[in-house]
Amino acid sequence: MSNEQTTPEESSGPGRPKSKLRREEKANPNEYKTMLLEPYMHRDLKKVSALLGKNMREFLEQVFYSNEEVVRTLDKIKKLEED
Secondary structure, eight states: OGGGGOOTTTOOSSSOOOOHHHHHHHHOTTHHHHHHSOHHHHHHHHHHHHHTTOOHHHHHHHHHHHOHHHHHHHHHHHHHHHO
16 A cells, blocks of 8 residues: 555644654564563463563572572672772
8 A cells, every 4th residue: 555655744643643664663563572582482481470460570590699609790880980
């Protein structure tokens, strides 16, 4: 359709004009998930976090910040930023 090629200034109709970038985001809203996690990792993460009664974000935060190596690295980064 020619409607997809219209620029924001040419858009007509109710609501705000949609930019080309926004249309691309809508075309694949879950793209960020595939960039961060492989499908099998996302599936397993979803199952484990559900069984533990947490959402995926809470679960990832807990696992990430409880890792001693991560904590040491974050401390090093903080010290470097302070200098």
